[in-house]
Amino acid sequence: MNQEIEGSLSIKYKIYDEKAVILSCTGTERYVRIPEDIKGKPVVSIGPYSFSSPEDNIRKLNDQEIYEYEIEGMDAPLSVKETIKGKKLQVIYLPRHLERIGEYAFYNCTELEHINLGEGVIDFGNGAFMNCDSLKELTFRTKCDTPTGLAGFLREIQSELTVTFEGKEEKAVFIFPEYYEESIENTPARVFHYQIHGAGYRYRQCLENGILNILQYDMLFQAPEIQNESKTALSIALSRLNYPAGLSEHYKQQYIKYLRLHKEDTIIRYLEENNAKGLYSLKLEEILTRDMMDFALKASIRLKQPECTAVLLSFGEESRKETDHKFDL
DSSP, X not given: OOGGGOOOEEEEEEEETTEEEEEEEEESSSEEEOOSEETTEEEEEEOTTTTXXXXXXXXXXXXXXXXXXXXXXXXXXXXXXXXXXXXXXXEEEOOTTOOEEOTTTTTTOTTOOXXXXXXXXXXXXXXXXXXXXXXXXXXXXSOTTSOOSXXXXXXXXXSOEEEEEEOSSOEEEEEEOOOEEEEEEETTTTEEEEEEESTHHHHTTOEETTEEOHHHHHHGGGSHHHHTOHHHHHHHHHHHHHSOXXXXXXXXXXXXXXXXXXXXXXXXXXHHTTOHHHHHHHHHTTSSOHHHHHHHXXXXXXXXXXXXXXXXXXXXXXXXXXXXXXXXX
C-alpha cells in the first residue's frame, strides 16, 4: 500500500463490548486505511452500510452512541472532505483484528479494486460486496496456511480474483477464475435447469476451516474447465511457478508442461509485462528455446520493450558462439 496517498480521514464509530465498530468515513482520497485500534479500542467490525449509505444506518443510532476520530494526512491543495462511499472508494486497508463485515457494507462500491487485510476468519453480512464489479485483488498480511476471511470473499465475488498472501518470509499468489450461474427454463415442463459456467466455482471450494487447501487447488489445473480458459490458465501457471508456496514437484512439472505447450502465449505475456529477468527462467525451463528466439525478438521489438530486446539479443549471441564452437577443429 502506498503510504503517500493517505489523506485526512474522519471516522465515525461506535463502541460495542469494548471494541470499535466503523460506521462511516469522510476523507479527501479514494484510499482508506482503517486503524488497528481507536483510542485503545480494537477495530473489529465494519458496520452495515458503512461504505454504501452510512447516513441511513447512523440515523437509527442515538447521538450519544456515536464517536468521531480524526486522522491527519497529506491533502492535495483545494481538496475537500467527502463521505467515502460508492464510487468514491478505490482501495481499503482493513485492520488485523477484523471479525465482521456488516450487511451491504460495500454495496455498490463499483470502483473498489483492492482490499488489504489481516488473518483470521471473518463473518460476512448479506450483500456485503454486492455489485463490487471492479474488485480484482485481495492481499492478506499473513501466510497462506493460516485462517483468513478468504472464503467469504469467494462466496461474494464471482469474477476473477487475484489473492496474495504476504507472510514475513514468503509470498504466495493464487488466482481464482470467474464463474457465473444460469437458470434455463424448460417451458413445456415448467421447470428450470440450473447451470454453472466456468472453472471458478470449483476453485472456490478449495478451503477448509478458512485455510486454502493448496494441493486441491493445484489438482484442479487438470480440469477441462480451466484448460479451456487459456488466458486465466496461463496466469495461474505463472503465479504458482513464480510464488511456489506449498507447490509439490509433481504439480510444478504440470505447470511447466503447460507453459511449454503454450510457448508463444507465455513469451508474449513476459514481453507485455517487460519482464526481462523472467526471460532467463523461460530459457532455463526450455520454454524460450532456440526455435522461439526469432519469434520472441520480433515480438519484443514490436512491443517496444528495449530491455527484453537486449536480453534476447544476448541469448542469440550465446547461441551463435555455441554453434561456432561446434565447428572448431
